[in-house]
Amino acid sequence: MPPEHQPDQQRQHYRERPSRLAGAVVWTLDVPSGPPGPARSVLPDGCMDLIWSAGRLVVAGPDTHAFRVDPRNRASCAAIRFPPGTAPALLRVPADELRDHRVELADLWPRAAVSGLVDRIDRAADPAAALEDYALGLAAGTGPPDPLMAAVADRLRRGGSVAATAAEVGLGARQLHRRSLAAFGYGPKTLARILRLQRALALVRAGAPYAEAAPAAGCVDQAHLAREMRALAGTTTLGAYFGRYDASAAANSDTPQPSGSRTTA
Numbered sequence: 001m002p003p004e005h006q007p008d009q010q011r012q013h014y015r016e017r018p019s020r021l022a023g024a025v026v027w028t029l030d031v032p033s034g035p036p037g038p039a040r041s042v043l044p045d046g047c048m049d050l051i052w053s054a055g056r057l058v059v060a061g062p063d064t065h066a067f068r069v070d071p072r073n074r075a076s077c078a079a080i081r082f083p084p085g086t087a088p089a090l091l092r093v094p095a096d097e098l099r100d101h102r103v104e105l106a107d108l109w110p111r112a113a114v115s116g117l118v119d120r121i122d123r124a125a126d127p128a129a130a131l132e133d134y135a136l137g138l139a140a141g142t143g144p145p146d147p148l149m150a151a152v153a154d155r156l157r158r159g160g161s162v163a164a165t166a167a168e169v170g171l172g173a174r175q176l177h178r179r180s181l182a183a184f185g186y187g188p189k190t191l192a193r194i195l196r197l198q199r200a201l202a203l204v205r206a207g208a209p210y211a212e213a214a215p216a217a218g219c220v221d222q223a224h225l226a227r228e229m230r231a232l233a234g235t236t237t238l239g240a241y242f243g244r245y246d247a248s249a250a251a252n253s254d255t256p257q258p259s260g261s262r263t264t265a
Contacts, residue, residue: 016081019132021139023083026132031076041066043201043233044194046153046184048087048095050105051079052121052131057105057114059091061098062185064194066234078121078128080135084157084191085149085183090138095185149183152176156192159199159218197228210238 016027044063051058053075060067062084088095093108106114117134124130144150148169155165165188166176177187184191200217204210214225226238235241 019080019135021080021082021132021135023086024135025081026079026128027081028078028128029076031074040071041068041234043197045198046084046191046194047081048091048098048185049079049081050087050091050131050135051077052118052127053077054122055118057118057121059087059093059098059103059105059108061101061103062095064100064186064190065232067100067102078131080128080131084153084195086145088183089142089145090135094182096181099185146179146183149179152180152188153184153191156188157195159196162188162192193228194232197225197232200225200228204238 013030014027016025018024019026042063043066046062048062049060051060060079082090085095091105091108105117121127121130121134148171151169152165155168156162160168162176166173169176171179180186180188180191196218200213200219203213203216208216210222210225214220214222217225219225219228222238229235229238229241233241
């Protein structure tokens with residue numbers, strides 16, 4: 001979960017790459033020693049992450065609002081970010097049980113098994129690669145994610161309406177909502193809002209004016225986008241968010257185009 005840009009003296013180095021696990025992203029965060037920087041907030045993106053830091057593994061559940069990270073708890077880490085709907089089958093826990101939570105993997109799985117896994121990753125020369133290898137092994141043992149929920153996520157990511165998506169995949173409204181809770185952590189309307197906000201943020205970062213990015217992403221207008229920013233990101237204005245982004249963009253490139261839980265406020 002990447003930080004917002006840091007001043008040079010407190011810079012946190014965030015890197016990511018596509019995973020060999022389809023649709024996933026492997027990321028690392030190197031936190032320098034010294035006093036903690038300001039608190040950061042991770043924006044919702046529909047994803048779930050499995051995060052390693054020395055001696056522990058934590059599952060980051062799907063967020064419905066910006067998740068505030070206490071800088072005193074920030075440590076160097078490696079993680080794999082699973083695309084919407086894929087982590088529950090691998091972790092053997094419904095996504096809605098982890099909504100808006102960070103949970104120790106040892107609280108979900110047998111502690112002895114988690115302890116052995118943590119020890120293996122702790123001792124690895126490349127913890128990120130070791131974590132990715134483990135995720136690939138999990139995927140090989142559980143098979144692909146629910147193809148119907150993968151189709152739902154894809155259609156909503158591309159801007160499809162919930163009603164049209166339900167019709168395309170052949171599910172009634174109640175069925176779609178129930179299965180979405182287990183796969184994504186919330187109903188399809190919430191997932192659609194989150195993915196729409198991420199589309200808008202990507203367009204603005206690419207240079208589109210707010211008034212053009214809003215309808216292109218699926219918002220009614222710029223005011224609609226501003227309301228979604230307040231509701232989902234906790235940011236009072238679009239300018240407040242992008243002002244911080246623009247002011248620090250030249251100093252570091254820790255925050256790339258959004259497609260996972262990398263955008264922070």
